[in-house]
Amino acid sequence: MTLTWISKPFTDLTLRELHDALQLRAEVFIVEQNCAFQDIDGQDAAAHHLLGITPEGQLAAYARLFAAGQCYEQVSIGRVVVSPAFRRYGLGKELMRTAIAHCEQLFGAQPIKIGAQQYLTKFYQGFGFEQQGEMYLEDGIPHIYMLRA
Template sequence: MAKLDGMIWKIKSFDALTTQELYAILRLRAEVFVVEQNCAYQDLDNSDQKALHLMGTDEEGRLLAYTRIFEPGIKFAEASIGRVVTSPLARGTGAGRALMEQSVAELQQHFGVIPIRIGAQQYLQRFYTSLGFEQTSDTYMEDGIPHIEMLRP
């Protein structure tokens, strides 16, 4: 566990997650991706078991930020980061940028300094570009939301 900007970071494989951690992850993903974004979709996609799970919590243990990290060949030919989500409690605090910076650092620590591909919601293009990602696809619809693929070489 490392502290960064008041956030406590943990990364675990699926099998290492506690039931409480898994519940908090699924609850946050449902809160934001299903309820807040009004998008009925199958979040449980049988990929959680293949991912590393990065969790950012506050000192009270509340999950404020989360991503899934994949080695190359699972989601894309390249390594990837997905299910990027920050709690409404953490919005506007820089938690999203800290989450992505920590995700890139963890991915590089586990798999080396290699290209990273993401499927990003199109409205976040500027944010991801500021983190070194470049758009590599036309806009496509995923679960009713415009997305683009982006690559960090």
């Protein structure tokens, strides 16, 4: 599946892009994972938003990218999500490769920190991330901090 990747600061997002991103995040992080939490956390305005768009114009994959000091001391990637309708095409791997590349283009070659759901540890290790510290609960879901040097 071929996606068009777009990375934009919050102020450049169209209303449709913002709507689709928030809808996808709610679909997966709130409904699918059955987790009541405040997804709109006040950090969207500081992020670059990475959108993977299908040829038909559907949002298939999404992540937020942050400069060092905005979310953590390091550059960071968050809200990594692939639409349930587009899973099993390897888009999670493509999304992470693209997110890392866009972080390097936007912020230079720097360490990248993530707060990952613990069950995805091996997935992120495949991109050079290493566990930092112990498991912690975020909204009732086990997470770990991971760093890519």
